[in-house]
Amino acid sequence: MLTREQVYTWLEEVKDPEIPVLSLVDLGVITDVQINYNDVYIEMTPTFVGCPALDFMKQDIHETLGKHGVTNVSIDVTFRKAWNSDLITEKGKAALKKFGLAPPPSRELFTELDVLEHATCPRCNGSDTELRNTFGPTLCRSIHYCNTCREAFEQFKPL
């Protein structure tokens, strides 16, 4: 008997194609899973509206669930429960940091640009850092420089 919990566990195997340590579940983009006998309905939402990785993610979900023998999968992309960066789980944030990407600060704090000006360096945990660019190599990342490590790093943007 297929359960939601089982599907969620399998979805943990599907990673963000741009951040291979972060599962879609920990990223917070899976907003609902419904089971009807052998049919699986998944509702998901992109991090950014223009995220080009969305189609890869959908394909990965189909392939991964297929490996577990689940083939009747429909995926609906909606903005009913829109993504925001606070939806990244604590486990996800730890994985991001280990990957070298600073996790996003809480959205509550992001009322002033200052929050971005002094992002916490994922290497040394210091805040003697500078914002270099609010736009980075992907839509969801900004570029920073750590004066202590003397190296650039990226942060997952608060949104």
Place this chain on the structure above:
Amino acid sequence: MNEPALKELLYKIADDQLILGHRNSEWTGFGPLLEEDIAFSSMAQDKVGQSHALYQMLETLGEKDPDTVAFMRNADQFHNCIMVELPNGEYDFSLIRHFLYDTAEAIRFEMLSESSYQPLADISKKIRAELRYHTLHANTWVKQLGSATEESISRLQRSLEQVMPYALGMFEESPYEKELIGDKIFGGEQALKERWMKKVEAIIAQTQLQLPDWKTIQPVMGGRAGKHSEYLQPLLDEMSEVFKIDPTAEW
């Protein structure tokens, strides 16, 4: 729900995003510094992606699929304002246009996040959050360059005067203005314009730039009705060149 009114609204917003997104993408590889190259390229990706999502919404309302809508229409079928189709010019021109446009869009999506058409309200909340990075970018540079050197100030000033008549063209009213407001789909161009003017004034006041007297500016209209400048069709030809080689190709 007045569907023709809703569609007209969605088309003009999506077309604005697509065309300015394309113009922004033309900065890829040409930015005055690498950071700006990345910024304009990222904003291009956001805007084109947002237009795609709005075209998808139109598809659910019975319109053609997003690729066909984006790549197979001629200039006179586009509803973007003329400002977004103007060539990039020099960096000061692109920056001023970006500032005037994104200030308006941020307010437009804020208003639309209250829309009675729920799918539009949902996506507007999302886009509004993303646009925060765009307005942050525009405001930072306008404030910095608008108070920096004689050359930067005079360049921005000239562009500001040049773009302003086109900027007012953003608020060209829809034939469905009453319906949109009455059905609470959108609060209307006039309300948007008033809020936009206050916001623009507030930012410009923090620089050494001078806003032209609003009353003296003659808005350049027509874009919303499909009457465009000579610059739109060549842009569309270039944008759709690859698609048109084989419209049935799977990518």
